[in-house]
Amino acid sequence: MATVINDVPGGEIEHIEVEASLGERWLMQPDAFESLTGWTLKPEGMCRGDVCAPIYQRDAVISDGMIDVLGAAPVIGRSAVVDTKRGVAALGASAAVRADEMTSLQAPDFTLNDMNGQPVSLHNFERRKVLLLAWSSW
Amino acid sequence: MWQTLQEELGPHGLTIIAVAIDNDIEALREWTDAAPGLIYAVDREYAVAERYGIVNVPATVWIDESGRIVRPADTAMGDDRFREFAHVDSSVHHEHLRKWVLANERDVDDAAVAELMERPSPELQEARLHRRIAVLLHDRGDLDGAREHLADATALAPHDWVIRRGSMPMNDVDPFGPEFFAFVGEWAAAGSPGYRLGTGREAPKGPEYWKE
Numbered sequence: 001m002a003t004v005i006n007d008v009p010g011g012e013i014e015h016i017e018v019e020a021s022l023g024e025r026w027l028m029q030p031d032a033f034e035s036l037t038g039w040t041l042k043p044e045g046m047c048r049g050d051v052c053a054p055i056y057q058r059d060a061v062i063s064d065g066m067i068d069v070l071g072a073a074p075v076i077g078r079s080a081v082v083d084t085k086r087g088v089a090a091l092g093a094s095a096a097v098r099a100d101e102m103t104s105l106q107a108p109d110f111t112l113n114d115m116n117g118q119p120v121s122l123h124n125f126e127r128r129k130v131l132l133l134a135w136s137s138w
Numbered sequence: 139m140w141q142t143l144q145e146e147l148g149p150h151g152l153t154i155i156a157v158a159i160d161n162d163i164e165a166l167r168e169w170t171d172a173a174p175g176l177i178y179a180v181d182r183e184y185a186v187a188e189r190y191g192i193v194n195v196p197a198t199v200w201i202d203e204s205g206r207i208v209r210p211a212d213t214a215m216g217d218d219r220f221r222e223f224a225h226v227d228s229s230v231h232h233e234h235l236r237k238w239v240l241a242n243e244r245d246v247d248d249a250a251v252a253e254l255m256e257r258p259s260p261e262l263q264e265a266r267l268h269r270r271i272a273v274l275l276h277d278r279g280d281l282d283g284a285r286e287h288l289a290d291a292t293a294l295a296p297h298d299w300v301i302r303r304g305s306m307p308m309n310d311v312d313p314f315g316p317e318f319f320a321f322v323g324e325w326a327a328a329g330s331p332g333y334r335l336g337t338g339r340e341a342p343k344g345p346e347y348w349k350e
Contacts (some may be wrong), residue, residue, distance in 0.1 A: 132190065132198065
């Protein structure tokens with residue numbers, strides 16, 4: 001089993017255990033990849049609902065019927081880093097997707113823990129003016 | 139002081155959410171104990187930092203009652219303790235804040251907000267992923283693995299303060315020490331990339347600005 005740190009589009013960051021083949025590449029069975037990302041491999045390309053993204057570099061994306069996560073990420077609008085040695089990967093938004101989201105000026109909702117492990121969500125403060133203060137200990 | 143501002147402007151509809159861009163909760167406790175009157179949240183994985191274009195701290199983003207961003211991320215100091223180093227007059231932000239909270243007057247309009255939000259490069263997105271892996275490995279006790287990924291992150295985004303300076307504690311480096319000043323010099327020589335609004339800035343940002 002391996003761990004994927006998955007920055008779920010429109011949601012939060014989840015840590016998910018997945019079945020993967022880890023050698024030179026991080027490879028997953030198509031159904032495991034679909035379970036992780038919501039995208040299905042079809043003859044037309046990578047598809048989700050009515051949308052199919054073409055695969056131009058098949059060798060980078062598919063190996064022996066398995067999906068290469070690093071190669072597939074840009075096809076589905078995501079960025080990826082894989083560490084096959086340590087069995088940890090991270091999937092996030094591509095720069096283009098993140099930039100596009102910023103155009104709307106809508107403040108993305110979030111849920112983080114406070115200092116006591118209790119959840120704090122932006123949506124709990126509707127009808128207040130909110131000052132988001134980003135700070136750190138460093 | 140942010141807590142003072144919360145006390146002053148809370149009755150007029152303002153809530154400050156102090157999001158720590160940090161994975162070391164114990165290091166944060168010294169600060170949160172000193173100012174218990176604020177709402178705190180801990181962004182260990184830089185999720186909020188990424189979504190709001192936070193590239194340095196301290197910074198503020200303003201969100202109105204309908205959930206719209208009305209002021210983009212920009213440097214904002216609570217007080218003037220770092221004024222000599224950072225060349226920022228902290229009172230300028232707070233005056234703008236009062237006008238917004240008390241009179242709904244904005245100092246930055248929607249078009250400017252859209253323009254000023256810091257959009258990431260593909261390298262910065264990749265750097266953020268390396269940092270997330272580094273935090274997970276650090277949590278598991280794999281310090282070598284964490285440092286390898288932090289090195290990858292800083293190589294990809296050498297001028298992003300949140301990545302570069304934010305990685306110093308996990309690398310056992312003093313964020314106020316010589317490596318920090320070396321980084322500041324590099325960053326200034328690269329044109330001081332980052333927030334462009336420049337609230338309360340007191341001097342032009344050339345390399346001389348950051349002399350020790």
